[in-house]
Every structure is written in C-alpha cells, then in structure tokens.
Amino acid sequence: MAQDRPDIDDLLATTLTELEALSAEATDDSRFRLRVCIHLLSIVRRELALGESNDDAERQRLSALLEREGSLEELNTELSARLRAGDFDARWQDVFDHLRQSAVERLAIVNPNHLRPEERR
Template sequence: MPQHRPDLAEILRTVRELTVELAPQVDAKGKYDLRVAAYLLVMAEREVALAPALDRKHHAQLEKLLGHPATDGELSARLRAGELDDRFDDVLAVLLDQVADSVRVVKPSQLDPIHQEP
C-alpha cells in the first residue's frame, strides 16, 4: 500500500539525524548508545536500498550451486553432512561473494579492495 512521504528510507534517515542532534544533550553512556543506534539505522538505510537486488542474486546463486531453489538452511545442512566437501572451492567462491554482499549492507568500509564497488 502506498504511503505518503516520507518513505521508509527517509524515515530511517530522519531518526538517524535525530541521534546526531541529541548527542550533545546526553552523557557518555548515552552518546555510546546513540552511536549504536545510528550504526543500526544507517545499516537499515543501506538494506532498504540494496536488499531487492541482493536477495534476487542470493537466491539465484543458491539455485545454481545446488541445482534447485534452496535456502541457507539447506546449504548449511548439506555442508555439515560433508556432502559438498568435494566442491569446497566452488562453495567458498559463492559464499565469499554472498558474505561480501552482507558486509555491503552492514559496514562496507570493512570490505577488502577486491570487493569494493568500482
């Protein structure tokens, strides 16, 4: 259902800006808490922007790897059972790409240059 402005991304940004505004009014513990809040909010802003494309890519990669539509739960169970031991390098390449995409949402500054956007 369409909503009026602000959209979700702008709501998150608005609250994050509020954490910055409030910081001078609170003690050291409060400042730390506000920094954590801002950290979570900026992550959520990136997720709103990136999730649709990253979700599609994630599912397509799992389907290609396992030959059918699959979940992280199925991949985890098959890895635990040793069923993919002979495809270790293939699985590593896919998971590294997927985890790098997670980092793109969580904290992109942590990415190695090989995973930075051009």
C-alpha cells in the same frame, strides 16, 4: 508501498541526522546510547535498501550450485548437508565464491566500513 513523501528512507535519514546532532551535544553515557541507536537505525536502513536484492542474489547462486529451486532456508540447509557429505569437494572454488559473496552482502548491511571500497554499495 509508499505513495507519499516522505518515504521510509527519508524518514530514517532525517531521524539519523537528528540523532547525530543530539549525539554531539550529549553527555558521555547518553552519547554512547545515541551512537548505538544510530548504528541500529543505519542497519535497518541498509536492510530495507539491500536485503531483498541480496536474498534474491543468494537464492540464485544457491540454485545454480545445487541445480534446483527452493527457499533460501531450504537451499542453505541443503548446501550445508552436501558440504558435510563431501559433495562439493571437487567444486570448492564455486562454493567459496558463493560464501564470500554472501559474506560481502551481509557486511554491506551490518557494517559496510569493514568492506573494501570497491565492495561497498
């Protein structure tokens, strides 16, 4: 837990700003490599901001679907097994809604530009 400024998000934001400035001046090969670094650091920044809350939301949805508590990995494994067994054939809309929301939450971290504007955070 950060107690002093700059915090980790400030450090990442400053690093991204500097890399973007360098990218404008770089040669083609260097520019590409800088863009990759910028993209990766942007993912790290979003993961730090959203990852824990996304995991908590997914775990809550899975617990509601499966009617039990457990780790995210355990619940996803059980959902997969129960889907294969046909246990959710009558509740496909509930499963679809959960899977769609999980995909939106993952895209919000990996590449929010692929989301509709109202889905971006």
